[in-house]
Amino acid sequence: MLKIRRVKKRYGTFALECSLEVKKGSITGLVGENGAGKSTLFKMILGLAFPDSGDISLFGKSPEKFGSKDREKIGVVLAGSGMNRYLKAGDMQEMLKAMYSRFDEEYYRGMCGKFCIPLDRPVKDFSTGMKSKMKLVCAVSHGADFLLLDEPTAGLDVVSRRMVQDLLRRYMEEDDARSILISSHIASDLEGLCDDIYVLHEGNIILHESMDTLLTEYGLVKTDPVQYGKVEREYILKIRREAYGYDCLTGQKQFFRENYPELVVEDINLEEVVAMLTGGG
Amino acid sequence: MRGLLVRDFCILKNQIKWIGAGGLLIVVIQLFSKGTAMMMVSCFVIATAMLTSNTISFDEAEGGFAYLFTLPVTRKGYVSEKYLVGAGMIFSVLFISGICTAVGILIPGSRTASVDVEEMILFLGGCAIMGIFYIALMIPLYLKFGATNGKLILPLVVWGLIFLLIGVVRLNGKYQWNLEASMMKFFRIAGNAGVAAVFAILAIILLTISWLCSRHIMERKEF
Numbered sequence: 001m002l003k004i005r006r007v008k009k010r011y012g013t014f015a016l017e018c019s020l021e022v023k024k025g026s027i028t029g030l031v032g033e034n035g036a037g038k039s040t041l042f043k044m045i046l047g048l049a050f051p052d053s054g055d056i057s058l059f060g061k062s063p064e065k066f067g068s069k070d071r072e073k074i075g076v077v078l079a080g081s082g083m084n085r086y087l088k089a090g091d092m093q094e095m096l097k098a099m100y101s102r103f104d105e106e107y108y109r110g111m112c113g114k115f116c117i118p119l120d121r122p123v124k125d126f127s128t129g130m131k132s133k134m135k136l137v138c139a140v141s142h143g144a145d146f147l148l149l150d151e152p153t154a155g156l157d158v159v160s161r162r163m164v165q166d167l168l169r170r171y172m173e174e175d176d177a178r179s180i181l182i183s184s185h186i187a188s189d190l191e192g193l194c195d196d197i198y199v200l201h202e203g204n205i206i207l208h209e210s211m212d213t214l215l216t217e218y219g220l221v222k223t224d225p226v227q228y229g230k231v232e233r234e235y236i237l238k239i240r241r242e243a244y245g246y247d248c249l250t251g252q253k254q255f256f257r258e259n260y261p262e263l264v265v266e267d268i269n270l271e272e273v274v275a276m277l278t279g280g281g
Numbered sequence: 282m283r284g285l286l287v288r289d290f291c292i293l294k295n296q297i298k299w300i301g302a303g304g305l306l307i308v309v310i311q312l313f314s315k316g317t318a319m320m321m322v323s324c325f326v327i328a329t330a331m332l333t334s335n336t337i338s339f340d341e342a343e344g345g346f347a348y349l350f351t352l353p354v355t356r357k358g359y360v361s362e363k364y365l366v367g368a369g370m371i372f373s374v375l376f377i378s379g380i381c382t383a384v385g386i387l388i389p390g391s392r393t394a395s396v397d398v399e400e401m402i403l404f405l406g407g408c409a410i411m412g413i414f415y416i417a418l419m420i421p422l423y424l425k426f427g428a429t430n431g432k433l434i435l436p437l438v439v440w441g442l443i444f445l446l447i448g449v450v451r452l453n454g455k456y457q458w459n460l461e462a463s464m465m466k467f468f469r470i471a472g473n474a475g476v477a478a479v480f481a482i483l484a485i486i487l488l489t490i491s492w493l494c495s496r497h498i499m500e501r502k503e504f
Contacts, residue, residue, distance in 0.1 A: 046351055048504040068353040081347035081504075084292060084339050091291035099284030099353050122295065135348075148351075 001146055001179045002045065007054030009040055016040050016203040019054075022146075022181045027172060029190035029211075030183040031274055032200035038183040039079050041200070042150040045181075046076065058146070072100050075144030077135045079151040079183075085124035089117050092138060100142035108141040115163070128155035136164060140171055147171070149182040153189050161186075165193050187271040191215075197270065201278045209251075211270075218273055219253025222246075222264040231260060238276045249276040285354060285362040289336055303328065322378045326408040329374045330415040333367035337420065338428030347504040356499040363420055364492055371412035375405045399473065406477050413484045417491035424498045 002022040009016045016037040022028045032038055043049040045056055047063030056063055061070060083092065089112055097103050112119055115133040123131065132155045139147060147168075153161045172178055184190055190197065197214060199207040209218075223231060224245035235252040249268070250256060256265045293300060303325060340346055350356065382401055418438065423431040453460045468476055 043347070043504065048347055048350055050503060066355075068355055068358070071351075071353040074351075076351035078344075078347055078351055080344045081351065082343035082345055083348055084288070084345055085343060086292050086295050086339065087288070088291075088295070091288070091295070094291060095284050095288040096352075098287040 001059070002181060003055070003057045004041075004045070005055045005057075007041075007044060007051045007056060009037075009044060009049065009051050011040070014203060018198075018200065018203070018205045020198055020205065020208075022179050024179055025172075025176050026195040027168070027180040027182065027193055029194035029197040030181065030200055031187050031190055031197060031270070032183075032185065033278055034185055036185075036200045037203045038185075038200055039150055042078060042148055042181075042183065045148060046074075046078070048078075068099075072102070072142065073145045075139035075142065075147045077132075077139050077147075077149045077152040079154060081135075082131065083123050083134065083138075086122055088120055088122050089134060090119040092134070093119070096138060096141065102143040104141055104143065108137060111137040111141065111167075115160070129157065129160060132156055133160065133164075136167070140167065143175075145175075145178055147178070147180040147182070149180060151184055152182065153184060153186065161189060165189070168193060187274045188269070191270040199274055199277055206277055207273070213251075214270060214273060215267075217253060218249070218251050218268050219256070220266045220268045220272065220276075221248040221250055221253070221256050221260075222266065223248060227260075227263060231256070231263070240276060247276070249273065282358050282362055282365075284352070285359065286366070289362070289366050292336060292339060293332075300332075322375070322405070323408050323411065325374050325378075326371055326412040327415060329370045330367060330412045330419070333363065333370060333416055334419040334423050334428075334431075336366065337363060337423040341423075341428055344504075346502075350504060356502075357496055360420075360424070360492060360495045360499050363495070364416065364488065367416035367420065368413065368488070371409055371416070374412075375409055379405055403473055403477060406480070410480050410484045413488055417484075417487045421491055421494040421498060424495050424502075 001024045002020070004018065004020040006019055007017070014035075014037070018037075018041065020028075020030070020041075030038055030041070040049060044051050045058060045063060047066055050064070058066075059070060059073065087095070093105060093108055096108070097105060109119070111117075112134075115130075115137060117126075117130055117134050117137065123134070126134065132152065136149070136152050139149070139152075149168075153164055156164065168180060168182070172180065182190065182194070191211070194211050196208070196210045198205050221231065221236070222242075222245070228246045228248070231248070232255070235250050235255055236248045237251055238249040240247040240249075250265075253265050253267075256263055306325075340349060349359065379401075386398070419431065419435070422434055422438065425431070426434055449460075452458070471479065
């Protein structure tokens with residue numbers, strides 16, 4: 001569905017360089033701290049920014065060659081972008097109806113109701129959360145084959161974030177051929193949703209793993225300084241100094257459980273993996 | 282294109298109070314005045330052209346362009362739509378003015394009844410060209426520099442054009458090209474209709490150049 005090969009983009013001192021793939025029927029997550037380059041990557045996929053080098057192919061086509069018909073197959077939420085503040089949700093409905101041949105008015109109105117978005121009030125009166133929900137509703141109301149969601153849960157409370165996750169799960173269940181690329185700086189939002197995950201840090205992909213593998217095979221090995229000196233380093237991805245010794249991130253926790261029964265090996269979630277890898281832990 | 286037109290229509294619809302008040306004022310002035318009517322119509326044409334450039338500033342605000350171009354909207358389509366809306370609105374104002382004048386002429390004893398029809402048609406044509414000149418200048422400026430900077434750069438462009446005109450006049454005097462006599466001769470031969478046709482062709486050429494510049498600007502822009 002989407003293939004990005006060695007794409008490079010430089011803004012002043014910031015440089016983005018990455019490769020990424022989203023397969024048909026899968027939800028791929030892109031996680032990274034603020035300023036890691038997630039939105040820049042999304043903009044290049046959409047043809048809003050131009051890469052300095054490398055290839056991007058969506059539906060087998062370069063974004064610069066995208067016409068209106070190609071764009072109809074994509075639903076987008078882009079962080080930092082905004083709807084015209086004078087438009088009402090009802091106006092958006094009319095506009096989207098004129099733009100998308102597969103726009104589902106009934107679904108749109110239903111989702112607006114579900115997310116408490118009034119149809120008769122201009123966007124300028126909406127809260128940050130309402131604007132985020134509105135953008136998401138617009139993105140999923142025309143049966144897009146591919147959703148590109150950049151920080152779709154930004155500004156949402158816990159309940160709304162759960163609702164968004166449920167909405168996306170249902171969206172995928174409706175059609176096997178659909179795919180989603182979703183980014184967030186809140187790793188926990190992606191954990192229960194994605195099939196595979198990319199971690200972006202300072203413009204580079206530092207981890208690509210299937211979510212199942214990450215949750216079943218990655219772990220945290222806790223050692224004191226003496227134990228640390230004896231453990232096999234080959235399977236340690238990152239080390240963090242703690243008061244008692246070291247926390248070691250591994251992608252082979254079973255190896256440590258079998259070969260070092262004296263060590264404490266804990267399960268780890270995506271948020272902790274990201275924190276360890278990006279040095280935020 | 283249709284979606285963009287619907288969108289701009291919705292934005293303008295939400296500003297209906299102001300547009301309606303302006304429209305009503307045109308109707309009243311056109312029906313009950315003579316001398317001031319022409320001045321007012323030209324003001325409304327400029328105001329309408331300004332409204333078109335304002336829709337660009339609405340689009341630009343708060344990451345609006347980035348949102349717009351995630352929808353099935355091409356950059357070329359966006360640029361074309363702006364010119365279409367601008368020209369459409371200018372001609373709508375002139376059409377309303379023309380209808381009101383015609384109605385006024387038919388009312389015996391009204392002040393408009395004494396208006397010379399040919400003079401009025403020429404005047405409305407002049408207003409159309411003025412409005413087109415404005416959008417041809419402003420749309421690429423707004424797209425290139427943004428709404429705020431575009432407004433600041435406009436006086437520089439206008440002064441540039443004035444200096445260009447002064448330069449042509451000086452060169453005309455220095456090299457005795459006799460441009461004014463040639464122009465007068467042309468006006469005499471072509472007549473009112475001929476002059477109007479020439480200006481209409483110039484307006485179309487200007488709009489085409491402006492559209493090509495705007496398209497080039499938008500195609501290179503990153504959001």
